[in-house]
Amino acid sequence: MKTITKITTGTAAFALAASISLIAHADVFTQTYDVEAGETLYLKTDVGSLNIETHDRDTVEIEVEVEGPDADEFSVRFERTGDGVSIYGDKEDGEWGWNGSQIRAKFYITVPENYDLDLNTAGGSIKIEDLEGNIDAQTSGGSIALGDIIGNVDVHTSGGSIRVDSVYGEIDANTSGGSIKVEFKKQITEDAKLSTSGGSITAILPEDIAIELDASTSGGSVSSEFEVDGRTKKRSIRGSINGGGPELTLRTSGGSVKVLKD
Structure with missing residues (x-):
């Protein structure tokens, strides 16, 4: 039978200027599962930042902190599936958004060093340390930071920067507003x-x-430390490097593009 540990604390905050008393509290949910390397962590939440770490044990360890005046309107569910572990964070219907949210959630999760990730948060940053596995991560608002990844990476954010320390695999990275830095290994x-x-x-x-x-910018410049056999302009470079191969497309509507040698 699944066991969820929940710890609740209460604090009182007083807005002296308005002489209004607000009750704020925090909930902490914890859970640990025995798993097998190569399975998948699936996480979908309506709000919250995600912090994924790894260890050398075959367990998934979860801690979720939920705080704010409306913390009771946010529920957390865990599930052990045939493919791995699933986590859901659901808020009740209400007229609040990311910027004015009265609910703040933080997910701290530790997975085996070899594990796949499928992550989606409607508002919050995503941070993943060194991992051997495929990553599919999306956020509607927040930055994405990845360590050394041995696997394929598919990451998207509607607002925030993307950084991948190194990738040993394929990658598709997109942001609606922010810089991107990736090292291909x-x-x-x-x-x-x-x-x-x-x-x-x-x-x-x-x-x-x-x-x-195929690198171009609508506002800025494009530069390459590699010799490119093709067409080079201030705002675009198109051509072959070292005889050509799969296509690397770099696109920005506002900013510079730099192609550097490791």
Whole structure:
């Protein structure tokens, strides 16, 4: 039978200027599951930041902190499935949004070093440390920061920067507002794309990488430390690097694009 541990504390906050007493409290939910390496953590939440760490044990350890005057309107559910572990964060219907939210949630999760991630938050940042596994992560508002990833990466944010310390696999990264910085550690075998509607893009590539480069900006400049066999302009570079290969597309509507050697 599934057991969820919940710890609740109460505090009183007084708004002296308005002489109004507000009751705020925090809930903490914890859970641990025995799992197998290579399974998947699925997480979908209506609000909250996500912090994913790894360890050398075959367990998924979860801690969720929920606070704010409306914390009781947010529920957390855990489930052990045949594919791994699922986590759901659901808020009751109400007229509040990310900027004026009266609910703040933080998910702290530790997974095995070899584990896949499928993450979606409607408002909050996503941080993932070094991991061997495939990552699909989306947030409607917040930055995304990844460590050294051995696997394929698909990350999207509606507002915030994206940083990937290094990727040993394929990648598709998109933000509607923010910079992108990715270091590729090996030859890509499929087309890859980094795009932002507002911000700079920096791609760091192995010296011997063989790709077709398609880099452009609507406002700023494009530069490459590699010799490109093709067409080079101030705001776009298109052509082959080291004989060509899969296409690397770099797009920004406002900002510079830099292609650097590792």
